[in-house]
Amino acid sequence: MSSTTPRYAALAGVTAAAAAIGSAELVAALTGPRSSPLVAVGGLVVDTAPEPVKQLGIALFGTYDKIALLVGTALLLGGFAALLGVLAVRRLLIGLVGIGAFAALGVMAALTRAGADVADALPSLIGAAVGGLTLWAFVAGPLELDPWPWSSPGAAPAAGVGAYSEPTGPPASPAPGSAASPAPGSAASPAGRSVVSRAGGSVAADSRRRFLGGVGVVLGVAAVGGVAGRWLAGRRGVSAAREAITLPAPVSAARPVPAGADLGTPNLASYVTSNKSFYRIDTALVVPQVDPQTWRLRIHGRVRNPMTLSYADLLARPLVERYVTLACVSNEVGGNLIGNARWLGVPIQELLDEVGPLPGADQVVGRSVDGWTCGTPTAVLRDGRDALLAVGMNGEPLPVAHGFPVRMVVPGLYGYVSACKWITELELTSFADFDAYWVPRGWSAQGPVKTQSRIDTPRPRNRPAAGPVMVAGVAWAQHRGIARVEVRVDGGPWQQAELAPTVSVDTWVQWSWRWEATPGEHTLQVRATDRTGETQTGREQGVAPDGATGWHTVTVTVT
Structure with a gap:
């Protein structure tokens, strides 16, 4: 060949x-x-x-x-x-x-x-x-x-100009040195075939x-x-249908973002994350296109009064609006798989009260249109927190990539056990009877958010000048709230940072600390304490099975 x-x-x-x-x-x-x-x-x-x-x-x-x-x-x-x-x-x-x-x-x-x-x-x-x-x-x-x-092998191509031709009889033995004799060192034709010459190679070129x-x-x-x-x-998508929707005004609006909640420091994550910048982690390779006209939510399982709701039914119910920070369990220490948004939706607790969970129904399985499932503790959805079937995000209908027409939002739980996008079912069952999508894959059945903090500035690639340097970042412990953030330099004593105001315990908080930096390489670390008194652990653990732990550490060179 x-x-x-x-x-x-x-x-x-x-x-x-x-x-x-x-x-x-x-x-x-x-x-x-x-x-x-x-x-x-x-x-x-x-x-x-x-x-x-x-x-x-x-x-x-x-x-x-x-x-x-x-x-x-x-x-x-x-x-x-x-x-x-x-x-x-x-x-x-x-x-x-x-x-x-x-x-x-x-x-x-x-x-x-x-x-x-x-x-x-x-x-x-x-x-x-x-x-x-x-x-x-x-x-x-x-x-x-x-x-x-x-x-x-063993099959000859069709004969013709430039093709191999099979000999019709035993090959003749050409006289040494004759034109038919292969030149010393030349390759003989395979399997005894002879090659019909091409006129100047034109057939091969054609x-x-x-x-x-x-x-x-x-x-x-x-x-x-x-x-x-x-x-x-x-x-065939649903962008046009989404753009035609006008969301009703909430009966209970979100508290306004207090002055100073967003410090405006360069490189510091904004207090409210835009829809375009909000992280997306799910198993859908192609974003599901769900027509709101045909969408239905079935609430069933171990309940007294099963119900089915259309999108119009949901919009006709009293809607509430809340700021809630969501975090992915795959977020490494210091990672950016987290965001804060203003959500509009129907309280899940009200729906559960109407269907009446039966004794032993300790898990609510949210099922997406593509079959993905998450398992949320029933008690969490009924403990008074603002768990929502969300239809809006930052003042507009849910983006298609973030679950349009309806998704779940639950403060205080990682997304893999709560944030079902493109939701089409809520099934009341028990943790003993059903494992949601990620549980057989090695993740914990229940995933409360861990107390975490992050340094956004200075960043490792920054080279701040000696003198006053603003160290700033975000900290979160959804539904518990942040009580204190501390920073230390080169393993020295912990220094308390200043916390910016925040809307509620269900969102992250910005923090800042003024550092008198000296020339050379320095290591900065941060830790947070939530309002229950639990301080973020320094023990390093990967994201599996229920979220990463450790102190976010940044090394910078001061010039």
Whole structure:
């Protein structure tokens, strides 16, 4: 096989894969974006990957972890397709079987997602058919390179100008030194075949041009198909429906943010996090598009009076507005997977009082439209805190990426046990009877937020000048509140920082401390004490199984 042949063969495989994905995306625009093979297989990876791998992904890519997963899946598919192309030149059946295997994986991944139906298998099946046809065209059909060197062991290509021709009888023994005798050191034709000469190589050049031209056309069509599929899927989204919604005024408005709650210090996180900047961590590779007109919330399970609510029913109920800080359990010490927003919604306690939980129903399972679940203690939802079925965020309907049309917001609990987005069910059950999504994956069944603090400024890359330096950050202990924040330098005595005012115990608080910095390298540490008197521990622990612990530490060089 010539040195260029493996590259052309790999290119044929990658082109076939691109055709398969592009056509599958077009079909998925009709059957739903979750049925896309890339998305379906990526979702399967999310559900089955070992927990350390998931945490590594979040640590490396943060809120871009899903994009990284999709790109990684595409790259792995490209490498697999390139290998299939090389193998298919030797035996086409191998390439077709490989495409069929990937199609089977896509079908299985799509059909095992929550709410799947038979139509979700179509993108993978049609994509595989298009990919297989494309591979055939480049390996054995009209676009094949002329010829692929011995494309199948023991099988001769079609005879013709520039093709191998099989001898009709025993090869004659040419006289030494004759024109038919191979030159010393030259390569004899494989399997006793002779090569018919090409007129000045023009046939080979025409073959390559035909092959590469076909590759360019197929890749272009595949790219257009993929982009068109994504665009059509977006057109089927609910952005227009969201923009048409006017939220009712709350019967109980949020307390105004007090003067001085936001210190305005450079690099310090703002007291209220914008919708655009609010972190997003969930398992949905494609944001669910839920039509508010057809959305329903079913409250059932171990209750006396099950109920079902529409979106209009929810908006017709008395709504309350509250500032609540949410935090992800995957937030490392000093991390940014946390944000504070103004939420509008229906108190969950009122709904639970109406359905009447039965004895022993100590868990409320929130279920998303994509099947994801979280388990929240029933007692927490009924202890008077502002746990909401939220419909609004910072004065507008929920952003689609943050759970539109309805999500849960519960102060004092990590999101994995409370913050169900795109919610469609509340099921009353017990912790003994049901484990929510993350529990079998090694996380605690109940996840109260730990008392934490963070240094936002100065940052490690900063080089402040000697003299007065403002050290500032945020601290949080939702539903308990922060009583004190302390800072120390180079392991010295703890110095009390000044706390900014805050709306309530359910939000974080900004803090500041003036440091008389001296030249050299220094280590700053911070700790907080909540209003129950518990001081943040310095013992370092990773995020699993119920949240990270330790003191946030920053090393800076003072000039």
